[in-house]
Amino acid sequence: MSATELSSGPYREAALRVAVKNLYIYVVLLLIVAGFSLVRLGEVELFGPGHFLSPDSLINMLRTSAPILTVSSAFTLLMIAGYIDLSVGSAMSLTAVIFALLVREGAPFALAFAAAAALGVGLGALNGFLVMRLRITPVIATLVTLSLYKGSALLIVPSGLSAIKGRPGRPMPAWINDYSRAEVLLGLPWAFYIALLVIAALVVVQRRTLVGRYAAAIGGNRTAAELSGIDPVRWVWGLYVVVGLCAALAGAARASYMSLGDPLSGDGMELDCIIAVLLGGTAFAGGEGSVGKTAVGALIIVCVTTGLMTVIPAFWQTFAKGSVLIGAVALNQLLTRDRPKLA
Amino acid sequence: MTSEAMTARAEMGPSGAFAAKLSNESFLSLFMVGVLLALFAVACVFVPNFYLPRNVINLLTNYWYVIILGIGVTFLLVTGHFDMSVGGNVALTGVVCAWACQAAGTSPNELANGLGLPYGAALALALLCAAGVGAVNAFFIVRLKVPSIIVTLGTMMLSRGLAQVITRGAQRNTSLPDVFGVLGNTFLPGTSLKVAVLIMVLLVAAAFALERSTVAGRITYLIGANAEAARLSGIKVNRHLTALYLLSGLLAGITGILLASEFKAGVSSRASGYEFDALVIALLGGVSISGGFGSVLGMFVGAIILSVVTSAATGLLLSPDWQFTLKGVVTFLAILAQRFALDRRRA
Numbered sequence: 001m002s003a004t005e006l007s008s009g010p011y012r013e014a015a016l017r018v019a020v021k022n023l024y025i026y027v028v029l030l031l032i033v034a035g036f037s038l039v040r041l042g043e044v045e046l047f048g049p050g051h052f053l054s055p056d057s058l059i060n061m062l063r064t065s066a067p068i069l070t071v072s073s074a075f076t077l078l079m080i081a082g083y084i085d086l087s088v089g090s091a092m093s094l095t096a097v098i099f100a101l102l103v104r105e106g107a108p109f110a111l112a113f114a115a116a117a118a119l120g121v122g123l124g125a126l127n128g129f130l131v132m133r134l135r136i137t138p139v140i141a142t143l144v145t146l147s148l149y150k151g152s153a154l155l156i157v158p159s160g161l162s163a164i165k166g167r168p169g170r171p172m173p174a175w176i177n178d179y180s181r182a183e184v185l186l187g188l189p190w191a192f193y194i195a196l197l198v199i200a201a202l203v204v205v206q207r208r209t210l211v212g213r214y215a216a217a218i219g220g221n222r223t224a225a226e227l228s229g230i231d232p233v234r235w236v237w238g239l240y241v242v243v244g245l246c247a248a249l250a251g252a253a254r255a256s257y258m259s260l261g262d263p264l265s266g267d268g269m270e271l272d273c274i275i276a277v278l279l280g281g282t283a284f285a286g287g288e289g290s291v292g293k294t295a296v297g298a299l300i301i302v303c304v305t306t307g308l309m310t311v312i313p314a315f316w317q318t319f320a321k322g323s324v325l326i327g328a329v330a331l332n333q334l335l336t337r338d339r340p341k342l343a
Numbered sequence: 344m345t346s347e348a349m350t351a352r353a354e355m356g357p358s359g360a361f362a363a364k365l366s367n368e369s370f371l372s373l374f375m376v377g378v379l380l381a382l383f384a385v386a387c388v389f390v391p392n393f394y395l396p397r398n399v400i401n402l403l404t405n406y407w408y409v410i411i412l413g414i415g416v417t418f419l420l421v422t423g424h425f426d427m428s429v430g431g432n433v434a435l436t437g438v439v440c441a442w443a444c445q446a447a448g449t450s451p452n453e454l455a456n457g458l459g460l461p462y463g464a465a466l467a468l469a470l471l472c473a474a475g476v477g478a479v480n481a482f483f484i485v486r487l488k489v490p491s492i493i494v495t496l497g498t499m500m501l502s503r504g505l506a507q508v509i510t511r512g513a514q515r516n517t518s519l520p521d522v523f524g525v526l527g528n529t530f531l532p533g534t535s536l537k538v539a540v541l542i543m544v545l546l547v548a549a550a551f552a553l554e555r556s557t558v559a560g561r562i563t564y565l566i567g568a569n570a571e572a573a574r575l576s577g578i579k580v581n582r583h584l585t586a587l588y589l590l591s592g593l594l595a596g597i598t599g600i601l602l603a604s605e606f607k608a609g610v611s612s613r614a615s616g617y618e619f620d621a622l623v624i625a626l627l628g629g630v631s632i633s634g635g636f637g638s639v640l641g642m643f644v645g646a647i648i649l650s651v652v653t654s655a656a657t658g659l660l661l662s663p664d665w666q667f668t669l670k671g672v673v674t675f676l677a678i679l680a681q682r683f684a685l686d687r688r689r690a
Contacts, residue, residue: 084492136678137632139425139492143619144671144678151668159662271500274493284490315512315611319504325497326483333487 021335025279025296032300036307052307059187063180063257065302066191067092067250069295071269072276073202074246076294077212078239079277081232082219082286083131085240086142088247088273090149091123092266095251097153100164100261103176113179116252117245123149124244128237146270153263164261172259180257191253198246203291215239219286271325272301278328283336297328367685371629372641374684378677379648386651390658402650404536407543408433408614410646411598412621414550415591417642420622420630421567422584424484424491429595429621431502432476433614436599438506440469441515441609444523454510455517462522470596476502477592481585499618506611516608527605539601546594550639563587567635623670624649627677649673 036052044050051057071088078085095116102112123145130141157164166172180191206212217225218232226232250269255261279297282289301324308320365373387394412429419426443465445457460468476498483494509515529538554560565573566580574580603609627645630637652673656665 086492130675134679140622140626140632140678143622144675147619147667147671147674151664151666151671154664154667159664271496274496278493284493313511315507315510316504318500318507322497322500322502322504325493325500326479329483329489329493329497330487333489 021281024331024335025281025293025300028279029296029300029303032303032307036303036311039307039311052310055187057306061302061306062188062192064306065299066180066189066195066253066257068269068272068276068298068302069192069195070198070246070250070253071243072273072294072298073199073291074239074243075273076277076280076282076289076291077202077206077215078236078243079282079284080206080212080219080286080289081215081236081239082222083138083236083239084142085124085127085243086139086270087123087127087146087149088243089266089269089271090146090153091120091244091247092251092254092269093263094123094149094153094156095119095248096255096265097156097164097251097261097263099252100172100176100255100259101156103255104164104166104170104172109175109179113252116248118248120244120246120248120251121241122244123247124241125237127244128240131240132233132237150263157261157263163263163265165259176256176259178256180253191256194249195253198249199291199295203295206289206291211235211238216287216289219288221287271321272298275301275321275325275328278325278332281332281335284332288336367688368629368636368638368641370688371681371685372638372644374681375627375629375641375644375648375677378680379644379651382648382651382655386655386658390655393655393658398654400536402647402654404540404543405654406620406624406646406650407537407540408598408602409617409620409624409649410543410643411546411594412591412617413624413642413646414546414639415587415594416618416621417625417628417630417637417639418550418554418563418587419491419591420625420632421563421635421637422587423567423570423632423635424584424587425495425622426480426588426591427492427495427618427622428476428480428498428502429591429598430614430616430618431499431504431506432473432592432595433599433602433617434506434611435476435502436469436473436596437603437613438509438515438609438611439472440465440600440603441519441523442509443468444519445515446518446520449518452517454513454515457515457518462520466600469600470593473592473596473599474589475592476595477589478585480592481588484588485581485584495618503611506609506613510609510611512611514608514610516610519607524604524607527601527603527607537605539605542597542601546597547639547643554639559583559586564635569635620649620670623674626674629681645677648677 033053037046040051047053047055049056071092075085075088098119099112099116102115103109107115127142127145130136130145131138134141178189180189182189184190184193206215214225214230214235217228217230218236222232247266251266254265258265276294276297277289279300280290280293280295282294304324305317305321308317312320383393392398412433416426416429441457443458443460444462445455445459447459448456450456458465479501480491480495480498483489484491527537527539530536531538531541554563562573562578562583565576565578566583570580599614602613624645625637625642627648628637628641628643629645630641649670652669653666656669
């Protein structure tokens with residue numbers, strides 16, 4: 001076809017749709033950042049202390065965003081394959097508790113970190129086992145493990161205490177904060193750069209490796225994938241393990257940030273992940289999606305949560321978050337509507 | 344069951360014929376009753392005074408609110424959908440009911456002022472809100488075909504969030520009319536049971552009749568077994584699912600009103616986790632998310648099982664933190680046991 005034909009009517013419309021689909025999320029992020037930057041301009045000066053875009057505020061936001069950035073990337077791959085893991089929040093809490101416990105009892109950082117990571121792998125493997133081997137519906141299986149992991153975390157913390165923190169005679173070493181708070185580059189800590197590393201790695205995995213292709217194939221049409229020689233059990237089990245590992249990284253980061261192991265610290269993480277993934281345009285049934293866009297979606301959530309804290313009273317937060325989720329759902333519907341719906 | 348299997352069983356003689364007549368659902372319900380009795384026996388051994396009639400009545404009635412919620416959740420689960428918004432819905436209706444009843448403009452305290460409506464109007468408004476939540480669910484799930492788990496988690500946050508906004512994060516319990524506390528605190532004559540228990544029993548009976556004997560009930564199972572086939576058979580699947588979500592919302596509304604009345608307060612943190620409990624008792628009762636399988640009676644048995652387990656845990660002086668682990672383990676074992684029993688039966 002000639003160039004003039006390609007620039008007319010339905011082709012232009014389709015090209016426009018694709019462009020919108022690829023770029024909308026950056027526009028949304030920009031609008032939100034702009035919105036929060038303008039909202040209190042009467043009281044605080046631009047980039048000055050207390051302003052949304054002040055260096056302190058930005059650094060704080062990015063520091064607290066490390067957990068959601070890590071987990072939502074892995075979560076995206078799982079959702080591309082058409083599976084879900086509702087236990088990530090509890091897995092994060094459990095690994096945070098174990099990490100804090102080990103640090104307090106004298107383990108060096110490397111050991112505690114490795115142990116937390118190993119635990120995350122185990123938790124993810126259990127999820128994978130329940131979903132792929134025992135063939136329990138993912139929602140129900142991961143709700144069961146949510147309960148198990150949360151319960152385990154609560155039981156490890158001695159009753160009467162709310163978290164694993166320093167005891168008289170056994171204080172929490174001060175260096176526990178270093179991973180999530182100490183400045184390494186541009187005022188940001190190791191935890192943030194590890195999160196960036198994870199995102200980069202998973203973007204490459206999703207776009208350029210077999211794992212990403214297989215995930216999309218399994219999500220698009222599991223039977224066809226199986227018949228093509230892809231073993232869903234093995235690959236999706238692996239994805240659950242990766243999600244568990246990332247939840248552990250997030251747990252260690254959260255424990256480091258708060259200097260304690262809170263068994264409830266991960267509550268709601270799964271909802272945040274779902275919102276991030278939906279904003280990023282991953283279709284519910286799987287088959288397509290983008291780790292990069294999910295990361296932008298995660299940033300949007302962090303901006304919204306941090307920004308709203310300064311603008312609305314605390315008791316509006318839940319309603320605001322619910323609205324964001326429903327809004328993300330509606331947005332996602334608009335974006336993935338042109339995908340053929342399989343029965 | 345295939346016709347060959349049925350013939351084979353009928354040939355086994357009278358007991359075989361009876362066993363063949365028992366549907367898979369009834370079999371599973373009986374199986375779970377057996378599990379319940381076994382657990383009860385074990386609990387009686389380890390927990391002092393567990394077998395006393397007073398305790399048994401407690402076991403049967405203290406989860407009445409989760410059972411009412413479980414009715415809606417069971418019907419939806421049979422069709423293959425979730426409803427995790429019931430907990431938030433309960434909180435919202437309780438808060439709206441309280442807020443509507445509070446005297447208007449009498450106090451400088453924001454939380455003591457309400458709409459000043461008569462009790463009847465307050466009830467209607469609360470039920471309207473409950474149905475509204477169900478309608479939002481239905482719109483996204485049925486119309487936009489969004490997975491129910493995601494939508495209902497969203498509406499859970501929306502409804503609880505709205506409750507938190509109305510109560511400013513706390514509760515509304517002042518300047519309420521006396522009639523507000525009547526429904527939740529009236530005892531059935533001659534017993535120590537509250538009216539709410541009677542309402543629960545009536546609703547479960549009605550639900551059972553619905554699922555067994557009415558066209559609407561059978562349609563629910565058909566949709567669960569194969570939604571596309573149901574649609575091609577002329578069943579208005581979308582309309583039916585919408586009705587089920589509205590029903591679930593209304594049941595949550597009734598529960599919210601009763602709970603708010605019992606505690607004479609609209610609390611925004613009420614019913615936290617109830618949606619998970621409702622799902623657990625449905626699963627314990629043998630309701631399957633795939634295949635249009637399960638019964639409201641099974642859900643009821645599942646509720647008693649959960650009651651026995653949690654009461655025994657309390658009786659053994661385990662801390663409340665054990666609840667999560669116990670619920671997870673019990674649900675997991677129940678799913679496995681049910682699958683094992685059904686596979687053995689089909690063999």
